[in-house]
Amino acid sequence: MVDAMNISVDAMGGDNAPAAIVNGCLLALERRGGFNLQLIGDQAAIRQSLDAYGYAGDRIGVINATQSIGGDEVPTKAIKEKKDSPVALGLGLLKDKKTDAFLSCGNTGALLTGAMLITGRIKGVDRPALAPMVPTMRGVSMLIDAGLNTTCKPINYEQFAQIGSIYMRAMFGIDEPKVGLLNVGTEENKGTAIVKEAYGRLMALDGINFIGNIEGRDLTDGKCDIAVCDGFVGNLILKCYESIGSFVFGGIMDIFKKNLKNKLAAAVLKGDIKALFKRFDYEEYGGTPILGVGGSVFKIHGNANAKTVMYAIDRAVAFTNSSALDEIRECFGRKDSAPA
Amino acid sequence: MVDAMNISVDAMGGDNAPAAIVNGCLLALERRGGFNLQLIGDQAAIRQSLDAYGYAGDRIGVINATQSIGGDEVPTKAIKEKKDSPVALGLGLLKDKKTDAFLSCGNTGALLTGAMLITGRIKGVDRPALAPMVPTMRGVSMLIDAGLNTTCKPINYEQFAQIGSIYMRAMFGIDEPKVGLLNVGTEENKGTAIVKEAYGRLMALDGINFIGNIEGRDLTDGKCDIAVCDGFVGNLILKCYESIGSFVFGGIMDIFKKNLKNKLAAAVLKGDIKALFKRFDYEEYGGTPILGVGGSVFKIHGNANAKTVMYAIDRAVAFTNSSALDEIRECFGRKDSAPA
Numbered sequence: 001m002v003d004a005m006n007i008s009v010d011a012m013g014g015d016n017a018p019a020a021i022v023n024g025c026l027l028a029l030e031r032r033g034g035f036n037l038q039l040i041g042d043q044a045a046i047r048q049s050l051d052a053y054g055y056a057g058d059r060i061g062v063i064n065a066t067q068s069i070g071g072d073e074v075p076t077k078a079i080k081e082k083k084d085s086p087v088a089l090g091l092g093l094l095k096d097k098k099t100d101a102f103l104s105c106g107n108t109g110a111l112l113t114g115a116m117l118i119t120g121r122i123k124g125v126d127r128p129a130l131a132p133m134v135p136t137m138r139g140v141s142m143l144i145d146a147g148l149n150t151t152c153k154p155i156n157y158e159q160f161a162q163i164g165s166i167y168m169r170a171m172f173g174i175d176e177p178k179v180g181l182l183n184v185g186t187e188e189n190k191g192t193a194i195v196k197e198a199y200g201r202l203m204a205l206d207g208i209n210f211i212g213n214i215e216g217r218d219l220t221d222g223k224c225d226i227a228v229c230d231g232f233v234g235n236l237i238l239k240c241y242e243s244i245g246s247f248v249f250g251g252i253m254d255i256f257k258k259n260l261k262n263k264l265a266a267a268v269l270k271g272d273i274k275a276l277f278k279r280f281d282y283e284e285y286g287g288t289p290i291l292g293v294g295g296s297v298f299k300i301h302g303n304a305n306a307k308t309v310m311y312a313i314d315r316a317v318a319f320t321n322s323s324a325l326d327e328i329r330e331c332f333g334r335k336d337s338a339p340a
Numbered sequence: 341m342v343d344a345m346n347i348s349v350d351a352m353g354g355d356n357a358p359a360a361i362v363n364g365c366l367l368a369l370e371r372r373g374g375f376n377l378q379l380i381g382d383q384a385a386i387r388q389s390l391d392a393y394g395y396a397g398d399r400i401g402v403i404n405a406t407q408s409i410g411g412d413e414v415p416t417k418a419i420k421e422k423k424d425s426p427v428a429l430g431l432g433l434l435k436d437k438k439t440d441a442f443l444s445c446g447n448t449g450a451l452l453t454g455a456m457l458i459t460g461r462i463k464g465v466d467r468p469a470l471a472p473m474v475p476t477m478r479g480v481s482m483l484i485d486a487g488l489n490t491t492c493k494p495i496n497y498e499q500f501a502q503i504g505s506i507y508m509r510a511m512f513g514i515d516e517p518k519v520g521l522l523n524v525g526t527e528e529n530k531g532t533a534i535v536k537e538a539y540g541r542l543m544a545l546d547g548i549n550f551i552g553n554i555e556g557r558d559l560t561d562g563k564c565d566i567a568v569c570d571g572f573v574g575n576l577i578l579k580c581y582e583s584i585g586s587f588v589f590g591g592i593m594d595i596f597k598k599n600l601k602n603k604l605a606a607a608v609l610k611g612d613i614k615a616l617f618k619r620f621d622y623e624e625y626g627g628t629p630i631l632g633v634g635g636s637v638f639k640i641h642g643n644a645n646a647k648t649v650m651y652a653i654d655r656a657v658a659f660t661n662s663s664a665l666d667e668i669r670e671c672f673g674r675k676d677s678a679p680a
Contacts, residue, residue: 136587137587137590147524150524150530150531150532151532151533182576184487184490184571184572184575184576187412190490191490191572192490192491192572193491195572215575215576215579216575216576216577216578216579216580216581216582216583217579217580217582217583219580219583220580220583220584220586220587221583229576231524232524232531232532232535232573233572233573233576235524235555235556236522236524236555236556236569236573236576236577237556237576237577237580238556239555239556239557240556240557240559240560240577240580240581240584241556241580241584242556242557243556243557243559243560243561244560244580244581244584244585244588245584245588246560247476247477247560248584248585248588248589248616248620249588250477251616251619252592252613252616255609255612255613255616256609258612261608262608262609262612264608265605265606265608265609266605266609268601268602268604268605269595269596269602269605269606269609272595272598272602273592273595276588276591276592276595279591280588
């Protein structure tokens with residue numbers, strides 16, 4: 001292996017492991033240089049998959065894991081008991097600075113819990129958050145938190161805004177990312193007691209471009225770059241978002257295939273419709289950072305295909321290359337806390 | 341006027357008042373018989389609008405209101421101070437049994453507050469709820485509460501399930517409507533402390549077909565007939581739902597109109613795409629009942645056009661004709677409470 005950035009990937013998680021993950025890794029390596037990959041999981045299965053794709057390069061290493069965590073396992077229990085699972089191993093390597101990033105398509109709860117317990121929070125960050133990008137009329141916006149924290153304190157909203165702003169600046173080059181607080185109305189006095197207090201804190205916060213409360217439709221309209229909410233709300237919105245997109249596009253695909261007449265007409269429109277689909281394509285947004293932990297940790301969709309894995313690795317490389325992690329440390333006090 | 345069901349409509353609320361509302365009323369009267377309408381608002385403006393549409397029948401009455409409540413007014417204050425507004429007058433008529441239903445496109449908060457303060461809750465109902473229908477892959481599902489109660493107690497989820505079940509049985513003929521609890525996972529132990537307690541209550545509740553926790557995507561998939569949640573979550577989901585639909589369909593319409601080639605192809609697909617659009621068409625679901633108050637109260641979209649108003653009136657007539665209100669009273673103890 002050449003001396004370069006090292007990215008570790010859980011080869012066993014998700015619906016299409018290890019083939020889609022191995023394939024995605026190969027696509028990522030083709031796409032850009034400057035990093036090596038480390039696949040963690042059942043060594044024999046990974047080797048078999050690498051052979052099947054005819055890979056003979058030196059940019060992929062394999063680390064054997066004798067255990068794996070299923071999608072239905074209770075996260076805390078699984079992380080504590082399965083120390084030889086890809087997630088526990090990968091997050092441990094990250095903590096020990098033996099890898100630069102870790103990605104997994106597996107059990108979301110286990111990855112989140114592991115990121116907290118093994119890799120540890122950045123000092124001063126009260127609660128890390130899952131921060132996916134969602135498509136909007138103007139591009140994409142970050143939804144933070146989308147499921148790590150079922151309930152939040154006012155300080156969490158404030159920190160999500162800060163961490164999110166650093167990420168959007170570093171990764172999307174947006175100078176003063178607009179932060180909106182998801183609420184049931186735009187007026188200052190809207191929402192629960194906690195959300196109202198969060199509003200006050202965000203208003204008073206320096207270094208953040210807070211545009212006030214935003215409603216559900218404002219998110220889709222792209223009124224802000226970062227939509228701040230608790231993980232209960234964020235998770236529900238994210239899953240509605242994904243499924244409404246599939247619902248509508250599925251309906252359109254059915255129409256396109258309905259009969260010969262439709263098929264011919266669809267052929268004319270295909271390129272344009274594809275471009276529209278692409279804006280809703282979670283393959284490209286498949287890698288979701290867990291922000292606030294002391295390393296680059298990315299969750300990939302459980303049903304990810306090779307392309308999704310490729311884009312996620314791409315994103316992890318960019319994040320690791322960026323100054324975002326250092327800036328978050330800087331923002332909250334420079335040092336990682338001990339794992340909780 | 342003939343002796344028939346009487347439906348009162350706020351002629352002044354919403355973005356397109358009074359013309360769209362008057363037009364919608366005329367369409368509703370054409371559509372079915374058995375009821376009369378009463379328009380409440382600026383009498384001169386209403387008369388002018390009726391004249392503009394050339395209405396000369398005897399099924400519409402007009403009640404003058406010297407005040408009106410703007411979209412930005414603080415609901416409680418507006419309802420208390422503007423006793424001669426359409427909302428205050430209409431809900432008062434409903435309370436006094438001088439009308440059978442009241443509909444408004446205006447300030448949602450004022451309508452909800454007015455329904456609580458003027459018309460009053462059904463005795464035993466802790467909190468009424470706003471209960472819109474959202475499109476799903478299998479048809480439509482009710483989302484309850486979608487914005488009346490920012491925070492909820494466990495008993496509220498239980499009552500939403502009961503009230504929602506009565507409505508879906510009476511209005512949609514579904515024998516055992518499936519009730520789902522919106523949550524961040526399907527497992528029993530998911531969610532906030534309140535949602536967990538609501539889960540336990542729903543599990544123990546007789547007469548309800550509770551299918552357990554549902555995620556955001558289950559709502560779109562149509563896994564349940566009634567999705568129960570607090571008003572903060574419900575409002576955000578509803579608005580995302582609406583805007584994601586508009587976003588995707590807007591994108592498709594742009595493609596259809598992009599150039600001559602696309603226009604010709606689109607002409608072939610138009611009928612089918614229109615049918616798909618129709619499933620996402622809030623015009624048909626524009627009338628949303630406020631369930632748990634002692635009368636038929638419907639909120640219509642603020643940007644409703646005449647067709648939306650027509651469908652909402654249609655729905656209010658059906659609801660008033662149904663046994664739903666009596667069944668809700670029966671379920672919770674037979675008598676309306678005094679206005680709070």
